[in-house]
Amino acid sequence: MRVMKVVIPGVVMLLALSVTPARGAGNGGRTLVVCIDPGHGGEDPGAVCNDVEEKVVNLEISLRIRPLIEAMGYRVVMTRTTDITLSLQERCDIANNARADIFVSIHNNAHLTTSEGTETFCYFDSAEGRHLATLIHHEVVKRIELTNRGVKEAGFYVLKNTDMPAALLEGAFITNPEEAELLQDPEFQQDIAEGVAEGIHKYLIDPGRFDTYILMMNPDQEETAEVELIYMTGDGKQERYEEEVPPGHRVTIHVDDYISNRDVSTLVRSTNGVPIVAERAVYFDFDKASGGHGAPGVLSASTEWHLAEGSTDWGYSTFVLIQNPAEDENPVALRFMRSDGHNYKGEFTLEPHSRFTLDVSTVPGFEEADFSVKVEAEAPVVVERAMYWDDGNGCSGGHDSPGVAAPDRCWYLAEGYTGGGFDTFVLIENPNPQEARARMDYMLPNGECVTKYYDLLPNSRRTIHLNEVAGLEDTDVSVRVNADRPVVVERSMYFDYFGIKEGSNSTATTSLDRTWYVAEGYTGEGFDTYILLMNPGEVDAGTTLSFLLPGGGEKKVSVTVPAQSRRTVKVDDLDGMGGTEFSTLVSSGQPIVVERALYFRILSRDGGHSAVGVAAPATEWYFAEGCTR
Known part of the structure; x- marks a missing residue:
């Protein structure tokens, strides 16, 4: 693999190309760290049988692994290089203090004289640990050709108490005379070492890696925002970093530079009280899909969240992502509501300061379904939903949106398009035990308004395909939803944008405001960015778009958004706005709604994402989703 720099929204992105490296560099250029742990040692010999001491063989194999890994460009940390005694906690401390990206413990097995073969372990329910263990196991078994005992889960101390993906290899059985003899053979030891090294390398260069960015905008023209970023992972660990966002600037943080190979939630906090705006963008390329998604943060945690969109049908996978910023364990209940009104309730407990991920296809009755989700927690949490798909016809991708903390009777969506290659859907969750009725006002660029009515089943989700609505053929469209009971609304779009095939999603907003902020x-x-402006009022809206540029520069453009209509501004076509990153401040003489849509072509990561603007900067922003695997 070769690491190649690719420019994307104001950052340098590192993508893997299928040629042989310069290897070892992680995303952002940081050298990846591998911790190798030769099991046992000193006063602890491990298994002793057939004239073989396990501690000796473990060390010999580990010392063979080290130069192989170093030759690939990675940095290696050894828990021991001689015959010394180490406690299990000391081994974990060595890996954790080194901020290792992965931990691999080398062991050999003991049981009966007839026991045989190779097995590799990961910790319970550790997706990344299993992925690492599987790659190592496959490469070792392929080389030494002993009985394949498989990859298994276990609660071994070093797997539980290390902060990174971890695997433990049991190469062969010392109690088996034939395998004990092999373990003393330098060539056999080298085969194991090469298998471990190759498995580690395949894990670290996995082209399925995700790149996560936090984008911060400081609209204050005088004061620098001093920002703390708190990263929370699935194991309950927190890492804190400090950044500065100068006045009138936008700053981009590549989360992979700080947190490697993890699912991660983020809290962005301005510690000196200067309010900022924050978004998160994720770019990905893995076996199911490639593309990207983006979303604004939410202002606070809540004990209740709603997600209108979700599907496990039609080639889709849906994940509910929950960030628990609380100090204690936190029970949560998730109610899944199908389109036909069928409901299921699941209960889970979140670790303190952690991120939790649920694959909805594992929920009974929701293996192939369209649905909405309501989340209720004992203590405040943050909830997002991510969806990935491959329709089998050349369109794959993913989109993501934060939940909304409460249903409402009125919602707005600025973006929507039914022209060639685009399909737009509005998703409505009715979380009430009674039926609801929704009025949909579709506002077109020419000021025409098409109105339709829809009935909503109790505790259900309804999907409306705008391309099939009479009067909405081949047009830009904004949407206003008015319901007789509180509901939740989202919009999903699937597109072929000049050969870029993917999809995007956004929650609707209940806000009409004269000022809007867009960080990304x-x-x-390879990038096209659009600002979408919706004016649902009776009076034309004179509007100014102020683009904050690198170095503190600013570009202003004035437009008029006619009453009860939608206006689209392609930023790439504006004078002085080519080839630059920017954040946007929108100021209008009338209350309006603002969204941002972005389409991109980055090597294999073609796609697009959209996000509703935010009406005001704030000192805290929460993001449940993030991935650096």
Whole structure:
């Protein structure tokens, strides 16, 4: 693999190409760290049988692994290089203090004289640990050709108490005379070492890696925002970093530079009280899908969240992502509501300061379904939903949106398009035990308004395909939803944008405001950014778009958004706005709604994402989703 720099919204992104490296560099250029742990040692010999001491063989194999890994460009940390005694906690401390990206413990097995073969362990329910263990196991078994005992889960101390993906290899059985003899053979030891090294390398260069970015905008023209970023992972660990966002600037943080190979939630906090705006963008390329998604943060945690969109049908996978910023364990209940009104309730307990991920296809009755989700927690949490798909016809991708903390009777969506290659859907969750009725006002660029009515089953989700609505053929469209009971609304779009095939999603907003902020925007090669303006009022809206540029520069453009209509501004086409990153401040003489849509072509990561603007900067922003695997 070769690491190649690719420019995306104001950052340098590292993508893996299928040629042989310069290897070892992680995303952002940081050298990846591998911790190798030769099991036992000193006063602890491990298994002793057939004239073989396990501690000796473990060390010999580990010392053979080290130069192989170093030759690949990684940094190696050994828990021991001689015959010394180490406690299990000391081994974990060595790996954790080194901020290792992965931990691999080398052991050999003992049981009966007839026991045989190779097995590899990961910790319970550790997706990344299993992935690492599987790659190592496959490469070792392929080389030494002993009985394949498989990859298994276990609660071994070093797997539980290390902060990174971890695997434990049991290469062969010392109690088996034939395998004990092999373990003393330098060539056999080298085969194990090469298998471990190759498995580690395949894990670390996995082209399925995700790149996560936090985008921060400081609209204050005088004061620098001093920002703390708190990263929370699935194991309950927290890491804190400090950044500065100068006045009138936008700053991009590549989370992979700080947190490697993890699912991660983030809290962005301005510690000196200067309010900022924050978004998160994720770019991905893995076996199911490639593309990207983006979303604004939410202002606070809540004990209740709603997700209108979700599907496990049609080639889709849906994940509910929950960030628990609380100090204690936190029970949560998830109610899944199908389109036909069928409901299921699941209960889970979140670890303190952790991120929890649920694959909805594992929920009974929701293996192939369209649905909405309601989340209730004992203590406040943050909830998002991510969806990935491959329709089998050349369109794959993913989109993501934060939940909304409460249903409402009125919602707005600025973006929507039913022209060639685009399909737009509005998703409505009715969390009430009674039927609801929704009025949909579709506002077109020419000021025409098409109105339709829809009935909503109790505790259900309804999907409306705008391309099939009479009067909405081949047009830009904004949407206003008015319901007789509180509901939740989202919009999903699937597109072929000049050969870029993917999809995007956004929650609707209940807000009409005269000022809007959008942190993300980029017009470099391969990127198109649009600002979408919806004016549901009776009076034309004179509007100014102020683009905050690198170095503190600013570009202003004035437009008029006619009454009860929608206006689209392609930023790439504006004078002086080519080839730059930017954030956007929108100021209007009338209350309006603002969204941002972005389409991109980055090697294999073609796609697009959209996000509703935010009406005001704040000192805290929460993001449940994030991935650096």
